Amino acid sequence: MSKNLTKRSEDYSKWYNDLVVQADLAENSGVRGCMVIKPYGYAIWEKMQAALDKMFKETGHENAYFPLFIPKSYLSKEASHVEGFAKECAVVTHYRLKNAEDGSGIIVDPDAKLEEELIVRPTSETIIWDTYRRWIQSYRDLPILINQWANVVRWEMRTRLFLRTAEFLWQEGHTAHATEKEAIAEAEQMMHIYADFAENHMAMPVVKGVKTETERFAGALETYCIEALMQDGKALQAGTSHFLGQNFAKAFDVKFATKEGTQEYVWASSWGVSTRLMGALVMTHSDDNGLVLPPKLAPIQVVIVPIYKGEDQLDAIAERVAPLLKELRQKGISVKFDDRDSYKPGFKFAEYELKGVPIRLAIGQRDMENNTFEVARRDTFAKETVNADAVIEKIEFLLEDIQNNIYKKALDYRTNHITEVNSYDEFKKVLENKGGFISAHWDGSKETEEQIKNDTKATIRCIPLDAKQEEGVCIVTGKPSSKRVLFAKAY
Amino acid sequence: MSKNLTKRSEDYSKWYNDLVVQADLAENSGVRGCMVIKPYGYAIWEKMQAALDKMFKETGHENAYFPLFIPKSYLSKEASHVEGFAKECAVVTHYRLKNAEDGSGIIVDPDAKLEEELIVRPTSETIIWDTYRRWIQSYRDLPILINQWANVVRWEMRTRLFLRTAEFLWQEGHTAHATEKEAIAEAEQMMHIYADFAENHMAMPVVKGVKTETERFAGALETYCIEALMQDGKALQAGTSHFLGQNFAKAFDVKFATKEGTQEYVWASSWGVSTRLMGALVMTHSDDNGLVLPPKLAPIQVVIVPIYKGEDQLDAIAERVAPLLKELRQKGISVKFDDRDSYKPGFKFAEYELKGVPIRLAIGQRDMENNTFEVARRDTFAKETVNADAVIEKIEFLLEDIQNNIYKKALDYRTNHITEVNSYDEFKKVLENKGGFISAHWDGSKETEEQIKNDTKATIRCIPLDAKQEEGVCIVTGKPSSKRVLFAKAY
Numbered sequence: 001m002s003k004n005l006t007k008r009s010e011d012y013s014k015w016y017n018d019l020v021v022q023a024d025l026a027e028n029s030g031v032r033g034c035m036v037i038k039p040y041g042y043a044i045w046e047k048m049q050a051a052l053d054k055m056f057k058e059t060g061h062e063n064a065y066f067p068l069f070i071p072k073s074y075l076s077k078e079a080s081h082v083e084g085f086a087k088e089c090a091v092v093t094h095y096r097l098k099n100a101e102d103g104s105g106i107i108v109d110p111d112a113k114l115e116e117e118l119i120v121r122p123t124s125e126t127i128i129w130d131t132y133r134r135w136i137q138s139y140r141d142l143p144i145l146i147n148q149w150a151n152v153v154r155w156e157m158r159t160r161l162f163l164r165t166a167e168f169l170w171q172e173g174h175t176a177h178a179t180e181k182e183a184i185a186e187a188e189q190m191m192h193i194y195a196d197f198a199e200n201h202m203a204m205p206v207v208k209g210v211k212t213e214t215e216r217f218a219g220a221l222e223t224y225c226i227e228a229l230m231q232d233g234k235a236l237q238a239g240t241s242h243f244l245g246q247n248f249a250k251a252f253d254v255k256f257a258t259k260e261g262t263q264e265y266v267w268a269s270s271w272g273v274s275t276r277l278m279g280a281l282v283m284t285h286s287d288d289n290g291l292v293l294p295p296k297l298a299p300i301q302v303v304i305v306p307i308y309k310g311e312d313q314l315d316a317i318a319e320r321v322a323p324l325l326k327e328l329r330q331k332g333i334s335v336k337f338d339d340r341d342s343y344k345p346g347f348k349f350a351e352y353e354l355k356g357v358p359i360r361l362a363i364g365q366r367d368m369e370n371n372t373f374e375v376a377r378r379d380t381f382a383k384e385t386v387n388a389d390a391v392i393e394k395i396e397f398l399l400e401d402i403q404n405n406i407y408k409k410a411l412d413y414r415t416n417h418i419t420e421v422n423s424y425d426e427f428k429k430v431l432e433n434k435g436g437f438i439s440a441h442w443d444g445s446k447e448t449e450e451q452i453k454n455d456t457k458a459t460i461r462c463i464p465l466d467a468k469q470e471e472g473v474c475i476v477t478g479k480p481s482s483k484r485v486l487f488a489k490a491y
Numbered sequence: 492m493s494k495n496l497t498k499r500s501e502d503y504s505k506w507y508n509d510l511v512v513q514a515d516l517a518e519n520s521g522v523r524g525c526m527v528i529k530p531y532g533y534a535i536w537e538k539m540q541a542a543l544d545k546m547f548k549e550t551g552h553e554n555a556y557f558p559l560f561i562p563k564s565y566l567s568k569e570a571s572h573v574e575g576f577a578k579e580c581a582v583v584t585h586y587r588l589k590n591a592e593d594g595s596g597i598i599v600d601p602d603a604k605l606e607e608e609l610i611v612r613p614t615s616e617t618i619i620w621d622t623y624r625r626w627i628q629s630y631r632d633l634p635i636l637i638n639q640w641a642n643v644v645r646w647e648m649r650t651r652l653f654l655r656t657a658e659f660l661w662q663e664g665h666t667a668h669a670t671e672k673e674a675i676a677e678a679e680q681m682m683h684i685y686a687d688f689a690e691n692h693m694a695m696p697v698v699k700g701v702k703t704e705t706e707r708f709a710g711a712l713e714t715y716c717i718e719a720l721m722q723d724g725k726a727l728q729a730g731t732s733h734f735l736g737q738n739f740a741k742a743f744d745v746k747f748a749t750k751e752g753t754q755e756y757v758w759a760s761s762w763g764v765s766t767r768l769m770g771a772l773v774m775t776h777s778d779d780n781g782l783v784l785p786p787k788l789a790p791i792q793v794v795i796v797p798i799y800k801g802e803d804q805l806d807a808i809a810e811r812v813a814p815l816l817k818e819l820r821q822k823g824i825s826v827k828f829d830d831r832d833s834y835k836p837g838f839k840f841a842e843y844e845l846k847g848v849p850i851r852l853a854i855g856q857r858d859m860e861n862n863t864f865e866v867a868r869r870d871t872f873a874k875e876t877v878n879a880d881a882v883i884e885k886i887e888f889l890l891e892d893i894q895n896n897i898y899k900k901a902l903d904y905r906t907n908h909i910t911e912v913n914s915y916d917e918f919k920k921v922l923e924n925k926g927g928f929i930s931a932h933w934d935g936s937k938e939t940e941e942q943i944k945n946d947t948k949a950t951i952r953c954i955p956l957d958a959k960q961e962e963g964v965c966i967v968t969g970k971p972s973s974k975r976v977l978f979a980k981a982y
Contacts, residue, residue, distance in 0.1 A: 030565070030621050031609065034558035039637060042555045064533045067525035068611075068642055068658050069581070072588065074521070076597045086588035090560070091599050092611065093584045095646040097563065097577035106567045108582050108608055117599055118522065120559070120583065120611070130521050140833065146530060151559055151642065155586040167559050342631065 005354070007288050012232040016283060020161045023291045023355050025278065033159040033166030037275070040355065043299035045169065045275060049149065051201050051296070052171065052273070055193050061145045061173060066127050068151075069118035074126040077251040081125065084218020088155040090120040090166075120153040125219060125244070125270055128174045129252040136176060136266055138257045143186070144176040152274075162279035163236075163491050170274035173241075176266045178256065180245070183267035184222070187243040190271040191224035194239035202277065203294040203407035204228050204284045205414050206238055207437070207486060209462025214449055217270075221245040227461045227486070229414045230283040233435020235461045235488035238280050241271035279491070285379075285406050291356025292379055294406060295399040302328060302335040302395055303357045304373075307345045307364035314339060317363055320388075327392060333399070353378060358402045359395055379406050420484065424475045427487070431458055437488050441481035443474035451476060458487045496845070498779050503723040507774060511652045514782045514846050516769065524650040524657030528766070531846065534790035536660065536766060540640065542692050542787070543662065543764070546684050552636045552664060557618050559642075560609035565617040568742040572616065575709020579646040581611040581657075611644040616710060616735070616761055619665045620743040627667060627757055629748045634677075635667040643765075653770035654727075654982050661765035664732075667757045669747065671736070674758035675713070678734040681762040682715035685730035693768065694785040694898035695719050695775045696905050697729055698928070698977060700953025705940055708761075712736040718952045718977070720905045721774040724926020726952045726979035729771050732762035770982070776870075776897050782847025783870055785897060786890040793819060793826040793886055794848045795864075798836045798855035805830060808854055811879075818883060824890070844869060849893045850886055870897050911975065915966045918978070922949055928979050932972035934965035942967060949978045 005022060006014040021027050025041030028034075037045065053063070069092060076082045096112035099105075121127065128146075135141060153167045162168075173190060177183040191208055198206045206226035216223040220242035228238045246265040249255070255263045285292040295301050304325075306317040321337055328335045336357075338348055345362065352360055362374040373391050376383040379402050386394045417436025421427045430438055442448060442460065453459050467483040474481050496513060497505040512518050516532030519525075528536065544554070560583060567573045587603035590596070612618065619637075626632060644658045653659075664681060668674040682699055689697045697717035707714040711733035719729045737756040740746070746754045776783040786792050795815075797808040812828055819826045827848075829839055836853065843851055853865040864882050867874040870893050877885045908927025912918045921929055933939060933951065944950050958974040965972050 027625075029558045029618065031558045031560045031562060031618070034560060036558065036622050037556040039553035039555045043553065045556075046554065062530035062534065063537065064530045065528040065536075065660065067520045067522045067527065068644065069522045069525060071522060072597060072599075075588075082588070082597060086597060089586065089588060090583045090609070091585040091588065092581045093599065094582040095580065097566075097573075097580060097582065097610070106563060106573060106577060108563075108584065118581070119588070127520065127522070131527050134518075153559065169556065 005288065005290065008231065015288070016279075017161060019282060019286060019290060020279075025282070025291075026161045028161065031166075033156060035161050035165050035167075037169075040299060041278060044281070044293070044297055045278060047297045047299065048197075048201070048277060049171075052197055053147075053149075055197060056147050056171075056173070059145075059189065059193065061147045061175075063149065064146045065148055065150070066124050066131065068121055070121050070124070070127045072117045072119060074130055075119050077126060078219050078247055081219035081247075081251075085122045085154070088157075089122050090153045090155055092118040092120065121150070122152055122154045123270075123272070124148065124150070124152075124172055125174065125248050126252070129248040129254060129268070132176050132266070133252050133254045136254055136256050139178050139259055142176055142178045142256060142266065143182060145173075145186075146175065147171055147173045160279075162275055162282070165275075168275045170272050172272040173270060175269045176249075176254070177269070178258070178264075178267070180267050183245075183269050184243050187222065187224055187241045187269040187271065190241040190269070191226060191239070194241065194271075194273060195226050197273075198226055198228065198238055199407065201294065201296045202281055202284070203296075203403055203410060204238070204280060205407065205411045207462060207464050209464040209467070209486070211240075211462060212446075212449060212460045212485075214446055215460065217242045219244060219247050221247070225462050227437075227488075228280050228284065229417055229436060229488070230280070230491065231413065232283070233417060233489075235437065235486075235490040236276075236280050236283070237461070237490065238277060239271070239273040242269060244268035244270060284410050286356065290354030292406060293356035293358060295358045295403045298356065298358050299334065300336045300352075300355070300357045301333050301399060302359045302361060303348075303352045304335065304337045304361040304363065305345050305348050305352075306337075306339060307362055313365065314341075316368060320368065321363065324388075324391065328395065331392075331396075333395065359398050361391070377402055379409075418486070421475065422472070427452075427458075427475055428456060431456055431487075431489065435489065437461065437486045439468070439484045439486055440475045441472035441483075442485050443477045443479035443481055445477075445479075448474060448476050452487065456489075458489050461486045461488050461490060496779065496781065499722065506779070507770075508652060510773060510777060510781060511770075516773070517652045519652065522657075524647060526652050526656050526658075528660075531790060532769060535772070535784070535788055536769060538788045538790065539688075539692070539768060540662075543688055544638075544640075546688060547638050547662075547664070550636075550680065550684065552638045552666075554639065555637045556639055556641070557615050557622065559612055561612050561615070561618045563608045563610060565621055566610050568617060569710050569738055572710035572738075572742075576613045576645070579648075580613050581644045581646055583609040583611065612641070613643055613645045614761075614763070615639065615641070615643075615663055616665065616739050617743070620739040620745060620759070623665075623667055623757070624743050624745045627745055627747050630669050630750055633667055633669045633747060633757065634673060636664075636677075637666065638662055638664045651770075653766055653773070656766075659766045661763050663763040664761060666760045667740075667745070668760070669749070669755075669758070671758050674736075674760050675734050678713065678715055678732045678760040678762065681732040681760070682717060682730070685732065685762075685764060686717050688764075689717055689719065689729055689768075690898065692785065692787045693772055693775070694787075694894055694901060695729070695771060696898065696902045698953060698955050700955040700958070700977070702731075702953060703937075703940060703951045703976075705937055706951065708733045710735060710738050712738070716953050718928075718979075719771055719775065720908055720927060720979070721771070721982065722904065723774070724908060724980075726928065726981040727767075727771050727774070728952070728981065729768060730762070730764040733760060735759035735761060775901050777847065781845030783897060784847035784849060786849045786894045789847065789849050790825065791827045791843075791846070791848045792824050792890060793850045793852060794839075794843045795826065795828045795852040795854065796836050796839050796843075797828075797830055798853055804856065805832075807859060811859065812854065815879075815882065819886065822883075822887075824886065850889050852882070868893055870900075909977070912966065913963070918943075918949075918966055919947060922947055922978075922980070926980065928952065928977045930959070930975045930977055931966045932963035932974075933976050934968045934970035934972055936968075939965060939967050943978065947980075949980050952977045952979050952981060
């Protein structure tokens with residue numbers, strides 16, 4: 001299977017696309033910019049959803065569902081918001097098709113034009129704050145802590161599977177609070193939850209920080225983010241959480257009566273992660289043989305491949321394996337016994353490597369005689385023969401060890417790819433030759449940020465929460481700066 | 492809370508709408524025909540999803556995700572399909588907004604017109620079969636057993652919360668098979684799964700059957716359905732499963748190589764249930780005091796209301812209740828301890844009645860002294876005092892008993908509302924005075940079916956699987972008929 005997979009060193013971008021398609025994660029559809037998420041890819045997304053949903057609920061959030069369509073006038077109510085989304089939105093203008101009178105086929109019925117155009121949601125702040133106006137009268141109605149799992153559409157011109165698609169799946173949290181402090185605390189909490197998920201489920205280290213004004217969400221006063229680093233040295237924004245101030249409350253006139261009886265505008269946060277995380281997952285761990293999946297998100301954690309000649313041998317192996325399958329499943333470990341007769345073991349081995357199954361067991365005649373399994377791990381390709389009595393313990397150990405090992409590997413890579421520089425020349429050299437995050441002083445101005453972007457394509461990924469406080473000077477203008485920020489080229 | 496709820500006997504339709512809104516299930520949004528599903532309503536839907544998803548996976552189905560948008564030309568490929576959906580679809584024609592040059596605000600950018608219009612999916616057969624063409628070459632690629640959880644849009648002119656909305660949530664299964672027999676078996680299997688879910692989770696009895704040609708899904712050769720009966724004597728189609736023959740395979744040119752090496756068109760099924768089930772759930776069990784929820788789908792199964800004066804008494808009650816909460820949660824029973832100080836017990840009682848919480852425990856000073864709880868069940872309003880040591884056992888018993896009792900109640904109602912008639916006069920009288928399903932002989936012709944519909948608004952809900960085989964004559968034409976079919980007015 002992996003024979004046709006482009007090598008990372010040859011063409012990283014092609015390797016990524018090949019892998020996403022060949023490992024059955026997703027493919028392009030007949031609709032421009034829209035992907036089909038295939039069952040194997042969707043199974044990973046379901047595991048992401050389940051883990052995130054649990055974290056959201058444990059922190060007091062509830063799920064709800066708001067309309068797909070947003071009246072044009074709603075989108076227009078918050079000035080910077082519409083500015084941010086108007087250029088790339090799908091617009092519904094009619095509600096009926098009909099047979100053309102000249103027999104040329106099905107056409108849009110010109111008599112079925114909507115009075116007001118509807119935008120397919122690019123994000124739901126506006127429709128949700130229009131709803132919150134009805135829900136919020138008093139401080140007793142606050143906070144509102146709601147999340148939505150939904151599809152959204154942004155009409156991107158250049159799309160890539162998972163990383164940038166016209167339609168994508170995501171969750172969007174939208175919370176309403178009585179105080180500024182609470183809303184900020186909520187936005188910060190969600191950034192920490194995203195980081196926890198990225199590191200402990202995806203095994204993907206992230207930097208937590210805030211965006212510069214230029215990179216902020218359209219309508220936010222502060223955007224918190226988690227930034228990851230891909231194997232090609234490019235950064236990827238993996239999740240954002242926004243403190244929205246009272247912008248949407250003012251745009252949609254959402255006030256509440258305080259305990260003291262005054263009327264005040266409500267404070268807001270919103271936060272989201274999307275199927276983009278699937279792309280981040282692929283690019284953080286995978287190799288030239290295929291996917292490498294963290295055990296916590298792998299749809300199949302263990303595959304057992306029988307090596308046999310004839311049906312009798314297969315039956316004997318199946319009998320030997322049956323209690324193991326049962327026990328693993330009882331422990332909540334997902335295991336597949338691949339007894340397909342139409343494919344040879346070598347083909348199966350390559351297939352499960354391509355699909356990133358963390359642990360592979362093989363059992364042949366010698367194993368039957370010796371009461372053993374051959375146990376192979378996907379991350380390091382290490383193989384060993386393990387006695388059947390010890391195999392469950394071994395699997396449990398490996399699931400944890402692989403999860404930790406791939407995290408450590410990614411962390412080491414990132415640690416080696418955060419480079420402090422003190423001049424613009426050095427900045428450009430590192431960006432060109434090594435990539436990764438570049439930690440540098442910046443004077444805090446939009447102009448300098450833009451100049452660097454125009455010169456080098458690098459952007460400020462974030463001002464890290466734990467940014468080094470030190471006196472320095474901007475690498476471009478020489479103006480004073482008190483902390484370093486992280487630059488990178490980014491997806 | 493329930494003071495403002497319209498009585499069923501006064502205005503059933505208004506009762507339903509009041510209840511859906513007052514019990515915090517859903518409300519209308521600012522977008523015509525689109526609803527907001529509120530957290531309490533969505534929590535019920537999540538429980539439905541979880542139960543169905545488990546049943547689908549246990550029968551070998553996997554989830555995937557296909558594009559929201561369907562190119563107009565795709566929809567047009569299957570003649571009867573486009574006929575069925577063209578009249579009520581949302582059409583995306585542009586992909587950008589801009590500021591009007593005359594400063595009048597945000598307008599659709601006329602320069603951003605799509606070459607081909609996109610339809611917001613009303614159902615996904617066309618986009619999915621366009622994809623299956625790429626996935627299917629050989630018999631080895633079959634069957635494909637895929638389900639999708641998604642939103643769909645049908646531009647209905649008259650909408651009602653959950654029952655008929657422009658956008659709704661649903662699942663749609665789309666399967667591909669090598670033989671006609673397998674595809675039919677799949678469609679039948681899914682009807683049985685839906686019936687199992689309706690009866691054993693929703694506690695809603697259903698009739699299984701097939702639709703007449705007139706009532707079939709646009710593009711199907713056979714539509715299997717489950718039909719439920721609401722408390723006002725109207726029927727509600729609760730789920731459908733379609734045998735699609737080779738219609739979509741032919742429209743999208745999906746062929747496979749058989750074992751024998753010939754090329755044949757693939758056989759298909761599709762099947763779906765939607766948030767419409769929420770409406771069915773409400774109308775099957777609820778009463779003039781509010782929702783009645785089956786314990787298996789209730790977001791809160793048990794609520795505990797403390798009756799106290801002052802903080803000391805509340806603290807003592809909270810301490811007494813703590814181990815009970817813990818033990819119930821360990822058993823997977825969802826329980827809420829409502830210690831809000833801002834509302835009186837009577838208010839809380841009414842609120843949980845309105846919201847259909849199956850079991851309510853109250854604990855006051857006398858209970859503290861006697862080591863008891865007052866246990867009330869929502870379905871019958873029966874109350875009793877139960878010793879604290881026996882309360883968990885009591886709760887476990889009640890959860891099962893309420894589930895069974897409301898099913899039985901609904902089944903009794905339905906049994907009493909299936910009426911056999913042998914003349915058109917009798918048919919009309921029963922329809923007018925009693926409602927419910929009417930079991931009658933029909934000559935099998937579209938013309939008679941349509942005449943009955945025009946005369947009485949009753950339609951053939953289904954030809955039941957267990958239809959009585961008997962010689963008879965059509966109630967309208969007097970022509971011979973070999974079995975009875977079920978008529979009703981329907982939602």
